[in-house]
Amino acid sequence: MRESLDNDFRKRFRSEKIGNAYSGRAHFWFTTVTSLAAVAFCLLQADRVQPLEWLAIPATFLYANLVEYWGHRRPMHHPTRGLKLIYQRHSKEHHRFFTHDRMQFDSPQDYKAVLFPPIMIVFFIGGFGVSLWFVLAMLISNNVAWLALATGIAYFLNYEWLHFAYHCPANSAIGRLPGMKTLRRLHQNHHNPGLMMRYNFNITYPIGDWLFGTLYRSERN
Ligand SMILES: [Zn+2]
Numbered sequence: 001m002r003e004s005l006d007n008d009f010r011k012r013f014r015s016e017k018i019g020n021a022y023s024g025r026a027h028f029w030f031t032t033v034t035s036l037a038a039v040a041f042c043l044l045q046a047d048r049v050q051p052l053e054w055l056a057i058p059a060t061f062l063y064a065n066l067v068e069y070w071g072h073r074r075p076m077h078h079p080t081r082g083l084k085l086i087y088q089r090h091s092k093e094h095h096r097f098f099t100h101d102r103m104q105f106d107s108p109q110d111y112k113a114v115l116f117p118p119i120m121i122v123f124f125i126g127g128f129g130v131s132l133w134f135v136l137a138m139l140i141s142n143n144v145a146w147l148a149l150a151t152g153i154a155y156f157l158n159y160e161w162l163h164f165a166y167h168c169p170a171n172s173a174i175g176r177l178p179g180m181k182t183l184r185r186l187h188q189n190h191h192n193p194g195l196m197m198r199y200n201f202n203i204t205y206p207i208g209d210w211l212f213g214t215l216y217r218s219e220r221n
Pocket residue numbers: 094098163166167187191
């Protein structure tokens with residue numbers, strides 16, 4: 001019964017939300033190339049970085065991990081004014097498309113149920129990134145602003161790559177990369193409808209889950 005409900009949802013999602021013109025591979029490469037180009041551009045702007053300025057990298061990494069944690073724990077799993085679209089995409093679509101016993105893409109068309117839409121990438125980098133740059137450049141230094149922006153974008157790409165990898169077949173070349181089994185299992189537990197509101201809100205590295213006591217490990221694959 002569950003299996004057929006999942007199938008119905010997958011079929012409906014594919015026909016309503018994934019048009020024939022959509023290319024999963026183009027989507028993946030757009031995300032990758034745009035993000036890498038933006039990271040390279042930011043790094044090239046940094047000039048004679050002082051020892052303390054390098055701290056912008058670990059500080060931004062930690063901050064991004066906590067933003068990922070709270071963004072996922074709150075608005076992605078609770079309807080929030082102004083952010084209902086990401087609740088819809090995540091809780092109502094992503095979690096129904098993929099459950100803990102059905103984590104894999106069936107074809108590249110299904111990438112749409114995982115990757116952020118290209119317009120949001122432009123918004124993240126162009127809107128959020130540029131304002132972050134101005135605040136940090138004004139408060140600290142240009143180098144800190146460039147390094148923080150580069151780290152934030154690299155973190156975003158790392159999020160997209162890891163989340164993508166968790167939904168690839170476990171026995172594929174990507175699924176067998178070092179450390180992937182452990183990280184995928186955490187995310188697979190999060191996709192269990194009985195656990196998803198309470199555990200494993202980090203998609204990348206479970207720092208936030210560890211800090212806030214929401215880490216759930218199990219031995220199942
Ligand atoms: Zn997922």
